[in-house]
Amino acid sequence: MILVLFRTSVLQSTIFVNGKFCKDPKDVKAEDFFFSRLNVAADTSGRLGSNSTAVFVDQLPGHNTLGISLSRVDYAPYGVNPPHIHPRGIELLIVLEGTLLAGFVTSNQADGENRLFTKVLNAGDIIVFPIGLIHFQLNIGKSNAIALASFNSQNPGVITIANAVFGSEPPINPDVLTKAFQVDKNIIEYLQKQFGK
Incomplete structure (x- = not known):
């Protein structure tokens, strides 16, 4: 939503970029570049035992056109961030607390195989999920876990496989x-x- 606009006699309308309208520079505020609730744990009492706090372009308008975003993911013991994809972004996940089993699946390979890559991650460990591949995380510890996910897109999107299919x-x-x-x-x-x- 933030983009420096060049006003000419020909261009007098608002510009639409990456699915969002850009603000006129004179209407931009410091709040467009600020988000303050990432230190608050999300409710993990649902049936999956996980929840995320997204900081995408809708939550932080200053992301528009910058190609970045992030999300905090909270996990109850044995909570799962179920198999899902981000159709418009690569995800880099760093574990802040706890122990996660994380993995992704390559699909439709030339040899017909769908290969699973998994890793047990502890605090300070990082894993990358390539764009568009099905991936997941499971808290395998007996205490809560927290991770930060960063994306190379201001709006990476998310499609949870089971929700979409069933x-x-x-x-x-x-x-x-x-x-x-x-x-x-x-x-x-x-x-x-x-x-x-």
């Missing part, structure tokens, strides 16, 4: 998912019900 509206035809996952149709219908369908 929780779409309208639901994906169970016959499609039965064939794709090679399981009984009752299992697919059960999973769709778990995600509110």
